[in-house]
Amino acid sequence: MSMAAVGLLAGVMMTGCSVLDTKSVKPGLFGDDAVKMMAAFDTLEAGKTTNEQWMTTGFDLSKAKNFTVSPGPMALRKILGEEVFQSTYGWYSAKGKVDELLADLAPYSMVEIPFKVTTKKESRFYISTKYEFTEGDGTVLTFVFKNGVLVYKAPSPQKFSEDHSNSAFAQGLFPWLKIVKDVKGVVE
Secondary structure, three states, rough: OOHHHHHHHHHHHHHOOEEEEEEEEEEOOOOOOHHHHHHHHHHHHOOOEEEHHHHHOOOOOOHOOEEEEHHHHHHHHHHHOOHOOOOOOOOHHHOOOOHHHHOOOOEEEEEEEEEEEEEEEEEEEEEEEEEEEEEEEEEEEEEEEEEOEEEEEEEEEEEEEEEEEOOOOOOOOHHHHHHHHHHHHEEE
């Protein structure tokens, strides 16, 4: 019986098997339809669209699942990075005027809405090399408002592909041999 189990295990491992794992970050807007969301995005005009018009177009954040709202000072820190505000960088920080600069940004706010899907495929059965492949695409829509009027909008398309392999002699075989040993002990 144990030879048959080992033979079956070896046959499965020779043919290979992989796991497919899909993850997504959806905004909860436009029925999570990216095409509809981008069509609504294209109708918005910087300098003309008000916050209320933006919401009636379909970007109603009370219905959204995933989004980030940053007030002007926080948005600038996010865009430029904290390093810009340290004393060794930039004259504002050196002269202690960071708070003054950031106070002028109070009328601004930034909204970011992500939409992405990633797929990860990895070896389930392997003898010595485990392969992992992750790919995905999506976008982050960025909107900047000043006093309730849209002043900037931009999509940030994202696409990535990542390969990873891990090799060691019989690393995929040892966990299965332990399982066969455990099953054999239970059967006997």
